[in-house]
Amino acid sequence: MLQAPPSHYLLTASLSQEVDHRTIEEVDIDGFTLMEVAGSSAAKKLLKDYKHAGWSHGLYLCGKGNNGGDTLVVARYLLQHDIAATIVFLSGTDDLSPDAQKNWELLQQFDDQDQLQHHKSWEAFTETDLEYSFIIDGMLGTGLDSDLRGSYTSAVQWANEQSTSVFAMDIPTGLHADTGQIMGESIQADRTFAFGGHKQGFYLEVGPAQTGDVTYCELPFPNQFKSSSNTFLLDESWVPRPTLQPGQHKYASGVLYIIAGSEGLTGAAQLAARSAWAEGLGAIILICPRGLLSIYEQTLPSIIKKPVGSKSDEHFTRQHLANVLEIIGKKEGAVLIGPGLGRQEGTIQFTNEFLSQNTRDAIIDADALWALAQQKDGWRKPDNTQWILTPHPGELGRFTDQAVADDYNRLTFVRNFSSDKQITVLSKGMPGIIGTSSGPCYLTNYNTRYFARAGNGDVLAGKIAAYVALGQEPDQSCANALLQGKQKLDSYLQDSSDLPEPKDFI
Ligand SMILES: NC(=O)C1=CN([C@@H]2O[C@H](COP(=O)(O)OP(=O)(O)OC[C@H]3O[C@@H](n4cnc5c(N)ncnc54)[C@H](O)[C@@H]3O)[C@@H](O)[C@H]2O)[C@@H](O)CC1
Numbered sequence: 001m002l003q004a005p006p007s008h009y010l011l012t013a014s015l016s017q018e019v020d021h022r023t024i025e026e027v028d029i030d031g032f033t034l035m036e037v038a039g040s041s042a043a044k045k046l047l048k049d050y051k052h053a054g055w056s057h058g059l060y061l062c063g064k065g066n067n068g069g070d071t072l073v074v075a076r077y078l079l080q081h082d083i084a085a086t087i088v089f090l091s092g093t094d095d096l097s098p099d100a101q102k103n104w105e106l107l108q109q110f111d112d113q114d115q116l117q118h119h120k121s122w123e124a125f126t127e128t129d130l131e132y133s134f135i136i137d138g139m140l141g142t143g144l145d146s147d148l149r150g151s152y153t154s155a156v157q158w159a160n161e162q163s164t165s166v167f168a169m170d171i172p173t174g175l176h177a178d179t180g181q182i183m184g185e186s187i188q189a190d191r192t193f194a195f196g197g198h199k200q201g202f203y204l205e206v207g208p209a210q211t212g213d214v215t216y217c218e219l220p221f222p223n224q225f226k227s228s229s230n231t232f233l234l235d236e237s238w239v240p241r242p243t244l245q246p247g248q249h250k251y252a253s254g255v256l257y258i259i260a261g262s263e264g265l266t267g268a269a270q271l272a273a274r275s276a277w278a279e280g281l282g283a284i285i286l287i288c289p290r291g292l293l294s295i296y297e298q299t300l301p302s303i304i305k306k307p308v309g310s311k312s313d314e315h316f317t318r319q320h321l322a323n324v325l326e327i328i329g330k331k332e333g334a335v336l337i338g339p340g341l342g343r344q345e346g347t348i349q350f351t352n353e354f355l356s357q358n359t360r361d362a363i364i365d366a367d368a369l370w371a372l373a374q375q376k377d378g379w380r381k382p383d384n385t386q387w388i389l390t391p392h393p394g395e396l397g398r399f400t401d402q403a404v405a406d407d408y409n410r411l412t413f414v415r416n417f418s419s420d421k422q423i424t425v426l427s428k429g430m431p432g433i434i435g436t437s438s439g440p441c442y443l444t445n446y447n448t449r450y451f452a453r454a455g456n457g458d459v460l461a462g463k464i465a466a467y468v469a470l471g472q473e474p475d476q477s478c479a480n481a482l483l484q485g486k487q488k489l490d491s492y493l494q495d496s497s498d499l500p501e502p503k504d505f506i
């Protein structure tokens with residue numbers, strides 16, 4: 001099972017607030033202290049990372065809540081380093097949260113050089129005309145409860161038009177912490193300082209474009225207060241890599257059976273097989289309709305081929321079932337089924353009967369997903385196997401009548417579907433979402449548009465299947481396959497600006 005570290009737990013707005021409240025109530029660290037830690041850690045990172053930027057004057061946009069309070073702490077630290085501050089209070093100063101009020105009084109005491117100005121409304125500010133080195137967005141944090149109101153809308157629009165860098169405190173104002181949707185308007189930040197946890201909405205919908213780079217700032221929150229989080233950020237810093245045990249007999253170092261390919265679609269089978277082979281498996285056994293054998297004999301020298309049926313067969317049918325089950329019964333191994341199978345009636349029947357009788361761990365991709373979805377809800381995974389489904393959004397949609405149009409709905413559906421069916425689901429797209437049978441979901445944080453070319457799904461399925469065959473758990477196999485693609489992409493882009501092809505990810 002994947003075990004994300006607390007820094008990679010994704011928080012919703014309500015969980016963020018719950019963690020704040022419990023820390024204040026149960027461990028007796030007061031809100032003022034939390035605010036000091038949040039604001040000072042953002043300020044220290046700013047002072048360190050931009051010390052050569054020649055900053056002289058910052059603009060701080062503050063709401064009346066604790067997000068505004070964090071921002072006043074930043075202003076105080078930067079003022080100590082001779083960076084003048086203009087504070088705009090969008091909701092005035094009469095109604096500040098108690099800790100923000102305390103910080104406002106404190107900030108004024110630190111202004112011994114007359115470097116602090118403030119405005120009690122957005123309208124009062126727009127009458128001035130100064131140049132700023134940067135803008136800090138402290139208007140709204142996790143307390144956002146509706147579409148932006150009043151002057152918040154104008155301030156966000158204005159800030160987004162400025163050429164200076166915009167830094168968001170905790171979350172860009174107007175971005176929904178749970179869904180990644182824009183609530184009327186949203187700050188487009190260059191960088192976001194996430195206090196006490198990344199928010200789930202950073203990685204859904206337009207979240208990545210609004211947050212810019214995300215910097216995690218640790219707060220003194222007990223880890224166990226975050227333990228109800230069920231969504232995690234996937235990255236290479238913590239996912240364990242698969243281990244190979246070289247020197248063993250070929251059948252003891254991972255065996256993968258691939259059931260794939262049909263007339264006109266042999267390329268999918270080849271890509272999946274090559275992709276899996278590159279991960280160092282002991283043996284790959286490609287089961288194919290006999291009529292296609294001669295193609296694979298030429299293109300896949302390292303792969304063992306087991307043809308079924310007669311020389312005229314160019315797709316799988318029920319008649320091949322007994323033979324296929326016999327082949328995979330011989331040696332322990334995992335099964336990848338789907339790439340390029342085709343959608344003939346006979347193939348659909350073959351696939352569904354195979355899946356109901358197979359007892360090996362199975363990775364179900366492409367046309368095998370099509371076949372499964374033809375049964376509507378009438379299928380169950382056999383109890384003694386593990387299944388991984390790898391649907392793209394179109395394939396995922398065939399398993400439900402509900403709308404999965406936006407990422408938040410997709411996440412919710414993947415979570416329920418995985419646990420209802422007791423399977424692992426890798427929902428392809430941006431973000432990639434891994435849903436697990438026990439509930440946790442994992443999100444990717446990298447740009448997946450480079451993978452949107454035919455064949456990349458086959459490569460991905462081959463990698464997942466290879467890792468399962470090497471003995472990794474389903475969730476780890478999916479995570480490693482996604483991260484392996486990212487690694488290949490990063491190194492490819494270092495040398496080339498062309499669009500990568502599936503072979504570049506093998
Ligand atoms: N003690 C704490 O609870 C801590 C809070 N922290 C900070 O505090 C933030 C949360 O603070 P709050 O709960 O005070 O919430 P916010 O600072 O996000 O603001 C809530 C206020 O904004 C108003 N508001 C909500 N939606 C609006 C809209 N659409 N248009 C205009 N006004 C709107 C609300 O009526 C409320 O008065 C976090 O994001 C984080 O920055 C952190 O510093 C850690 C400690």
Ligand SMILES: Nc1ncnc2c1ncn2[C@@H]1O[C@H](COP(=O)(O)OP(=O)(O)O)[C@@H](O)[C@H]1O
Binds near residue numbers: 428455459460482
């Ligand atoms: N390493 C990767 N990281 C993230 N997503 C990936 C990766 N490799 C493939 N994908 C996803 O797989 C999709 C391609 O799969 P799919 O649409 O099934 O194509 P095909 O079956 O034609 O190869 C991509 O759009 C992308 O969402």
Ligand SMILES: [K+]
Binds near residue numbers: 140170173
């Ligand atoms: K903010």
